[in-house]
Amino acid sequence: MALPTLHYLSHFEPSGYGLSAIAMVRALRNAGYPVRWTPLKRVGYDQVAVMSWPQALTEASHWLRDDESLSDLPALAVVAAVVPLAGAAGFTIAHVAPELLAAVFATAAAESAHFERVAYTTWESDALPVHWLRCFDLCHRLVVPSRFNQAVFAGDLRRPVQVVPHVRRHRTNEFSAPDLVELRSTLDIAPDEFIFYSINQFEPRKNYRALIAAFVQAFSSADKVVLVIKTGSIGWADGPFFEPVQVRQHLQQMLLRMRREIKSDLPKICLIDAANLGGRRMDALHAMGDCYVSLTHGEGFGMGACEAACAGNPVLMTGWGGQLDFLGGDYPGNLPYTLEAAPVWPPERPSFWPSQRWAACSIDGAVQAMQGVVASPDEFRRLALERAESIHMQLSEPSVAAAWATVFAAS
Template sequence: MVQPATCNLQPSTFSDPQRPPVTIIILTWNGLEYTRRCIESIRAHTKGMAYHLLVVDNGSSDGTLEWLRAQDDIRVIANDRNLGFTRGNNQGMAATPPDHDVLLLNNDTLIIQDYWLAHLSNVAHSHPEYGIVGCTLLHANGLLQHAGTYMPADSFWGYQIGGGETYIGQYPGVREVEGITGACMYIRRDVRARIGGFDETYTSYFEDTDYCLRARQAGFKVVCTGGTQVIHYENTSARINNASWQAMWDEGREMFTRKWRTFYNQKYRRAVVWHSLVASPSGYATSSRELVIELDRCAIDVRLACIWGNDFTEPLTGDPRIDQLRARLKDSRLPQVVYHQGDSFIKNSGRYRIGYTMLETDRLPDEWVYQANQMDEVWTPTHWGAEVFCASGVRRPISVVPLGINPDYFHPGITGHKPGNRFVFLSIFEWIERKAPELLIRAYQQTFRRSDDVVLLLKIFNHDPSLDVARRIGDLIRSDGPPIVVLPNQHVAAYQVGCLYRSADCFVLPTRGEGWGMPALEAMACGLPVISTAWGGQTEFLHSGVAYPLRIRGLVPAEARAPYYRGLRWADPDFDHLCALMRHVYEHPDEARAVGMRAAAEAAARWTWSHAAAKIIERLEAIE
């Protein structure tokens, strides 16, 4: 059974004694052993506030009712038959005093943290609009089950945010979400007073999402807190009673769709055709995924078009928040964004054409400039990039539209797995000339000896079958030098990359040029001190207050296999300064950690996908 790394919340989360009392409502339909364990875990871990236990039994025949009646601290409502999840919980809410908050809790849950209920109460009363609060639900095997819910409007097939991911501390803090599951749902008393209980049109399933939507329409917010984790065994009542949960789910989905289809059809305030990639591991595709999710969350109707071929050229991502966008009509009367390399702008067929791109050199190729000047406006992520575009001859209006990081996956609380006590330098890059891998390896070996308690961890990609990277590395590494660990072409799930950062002490990348510099920003968001080049797009966020900028000796011809760079220049990182910075960070770990924590705070405050989407929406509104 999973045990989170921070098993107990801090006593500082004690509930205010002036807050409303809380009644925990549990519904049972057989499953005595689950119920017993659930209630025992409540008794063991509910500290910091008083609570009342109310159990509604839906005709149990396995001894559950008898056991419940023998418990002095439980009030029992006994039904002679199964009334269903919706009506049973409504019975409990109707029997709860109106001045109580309510926590609906499934009997197949397990409480694993002290002060969990006090924390939920604190969150609910921390903001006047936080009417419904959920928490992180985990499977017993450590996989994440729920960090909020999302309803895809094309299928009405409810989606559990984060479902199936290994839990490593993602989704921290309090986040506004579309819905939460009724397995653990804290409902403030003013919500009950305003909208009552569940809609009894539903028997089981979808009534919780329906309730969250009704609360939102009444002016409340639905939030999910990452400060509490609860284990949920899921679908237990249906399983032990040999009931068809699928039939109940299908019935609930049909009723929900009839009731809410119009609402979902009308939830968007403007639309845009987004012409890009979303399924590959490329920088454009990974950032595009985040951008369209955030735009959809902000009520922008994104019509997703593949930059190459048609809707079937790319495989599905597996995320319905993204995949549903492919099937939407690509209306050429809408503004259209081509987010890809600058020589792809010709594919823009929109009424108002926007090209969104970046490059890593001091000028753009002529073809990029020509195609950019066919757009109505051009976006690029950095002010440095905007200056390069202007200097290259782009005459169309240029807006700085930044990229970002996902603070749900990149933050200092992500679980790391350091390989022993050595000081770990980490670098993540594709083995290409622009990333200067030879420079990094030479500097590391010149700076440190084998006796130093240090290791360099290289996570590298190579997509060129003609390039023998293993041989290149073998030629560079000295047998008597400090240790180097190489992870070549090893896939790490996107949500787990933060775990890799948190397994290191410093991120280092002496790049010759970046259009944005995503790995550096991700590492900063995770609280790592970062050593990287003080030139190019990453100067947008990388400065001496939050990182260790690497000086350059000047600009040199961009000699590379990629044809884009012919006749252009990029940075020549200062080798001696790189050695000095690596030695300084190694010898001053406390200072370096403080720099990393300042970086994490700044990344969360300024450089998230929410900030990026806000800028895109600002530009779309200006167009109209």
């Protein structure tokens, strides 16, 4: 039986949505599906613009140029741009946030109006935003990347929801020992310092304040440890108003207050601006780091944790969310938590409301876990390498393509 033709529409950008879409299109192409891929650019809150592939690749040159793991992207784009849709039977897949579904399906209608419409999206609390509920009336099938999401979406929408996990990286950039020594030196990290690292936006859901507080409680300036934070230059202060802030300045003020409170020098914290960290240096951070850590309030899947786990690094993370699909409920790095009401966020167009709950990670639990990893790094590393083997199989291209086949075959 011939495979269905797919019209895949997604953001083309170095975000979680964008990078996971690149990996997904590659996996579907490698599985033999004819895939027409349409790159999208965000235009405001609920609109998108279609980019031509020459335009998309030109605008992406700054985040593609040093990333060997994406070296096949121009060739993939050339092939995926010319797949015919007229007269074919298949599916339009909108890999976007629900607010954009109407715009994306309208964009696709000119070429694939006769296809079944599939929404592929995610969420991070225990209930969907109310304004999302009508968005899914536009799609015939709804797909999410984790069982955590499946339970939330199915519970609120009262309709079938299928799971297709994100694809793990098909390859990563490689580094020599001198490369990593040079990166440590650039960041002023000594060869014998244990590196905790976190890759997230500086916004309320990612809960950086709690992570930094736990790190400061767990260690002192005398300990050979460092926390490396990769984030953007612009972030948001604490609630209830969540004012935009310059992250570096905001972090310096936060650390100054903590130093005054504990009346001693703090352990080392290193901030990396995401604008200065393309795909190659992102992989270098995973290669250099000793333990990925996140006290997130919730993840639909957890891309940063996934890449860290695939690299064989221990992961310490709030034990609630989509990452449990690949880490496992019994993973020793799952941190204790309680559920609490979410704030009104973001303030200008809220999707989180106090009627929803997300996880509040235990600071004491995080402190004990971080101290434990530093005390017994070899044991945690051994367990992480064992888990990496299973994740590589679970999130491989063939496994994920098989999950899509189940979606397409469903009546």
